[in-house]
Amino acid sequence: xxxxxxxxxxxxxxxxxxxxxxxxxxxxxxxxxxxxxxxxxxxxxxxxxxxxxxxxxxxxxxxxxxxxxxxxxxxxxxxxxxxxxxxxxxxxxxxxxxxxxxxxxxxxxxxxxxxxxxxxxxxxxxxxxxxxxxxxx
Numbered sequence: 001x002x003x004x005x006x007x008x009x010x011x012x013x014x015x016x017x018x019x020x021x022x023x024x025x026x027x028x029x030x031x032x033x034x035x036x037x038x039x040x041x042x043x044x045x046x047x048x049x050x051x052x053x054x055x056x057x058x059x060x061x062x063x064x065x066x067x068x069x070x071x072x073x074x075x076x077x078x079x080x081x082x083x084x085x086x087x088x089x090x091x092x093x094x095x096x097x098x099x100x101x102x103x104x105x106x107x108x109x110x111x112x113x114x115x116x117x118x119x120x121x122x123x124x125x126x127x128x129x130x131x132x133x134x135x136x137x
Contacts, residue, residue, distance in 0.1 A: 022065070025107075026052065029065050029103060029112070040052055040055075041055070048062075050062035050064050050100075051063060051065045061100045062099045062101070064084075064101070064102050065102075065105070066083070066105070067082070068081065068104060068106055068107065077126075078130070080108075080128075082104045082124065084124065084125050094117050099117050100116070101117060102114075102117060106127055106129050109130065
């Protein structure tokens with residue numbers, strides 16, 4: 001049974017469904033990287049700041065996985081926007097001590113971005129999956 005049938009909506013956001021979406025996209029990422037030949041490890045529970053560890057054969061990479069469907073359509077923008085911080089009340093940026101990469105899945109475009117945490121400036125990233133990858137910021 002879908003999770004949305006048995007919960008209360010707060011501010012039009014279904015928290016349970018957002019958790020379900022996050023879990024689903026973590027599984028998508030793990031399957032993709034497994035199929036590419038990487039070894040994937042997942043911490044038990046939600047106590048780590050990273051979602052998975054990827055063994056690339058040389059290093060272990062701590063990965064935080066985010067996803068978005070939010071397209072900024074105001075002011076003529078064609079970018080997707082994604083919140084890339086943590087904490088429920090006060091949003092805190094990730095640091096190199098927390099994770100190595102943030103991976104963002106742009107759901108409508110079925111496109112993945114792997115961004116080194118030190119390149120993240122601010123609490124949001126803007127992504128342009130239909131443009132040349134070198135022009136994203």
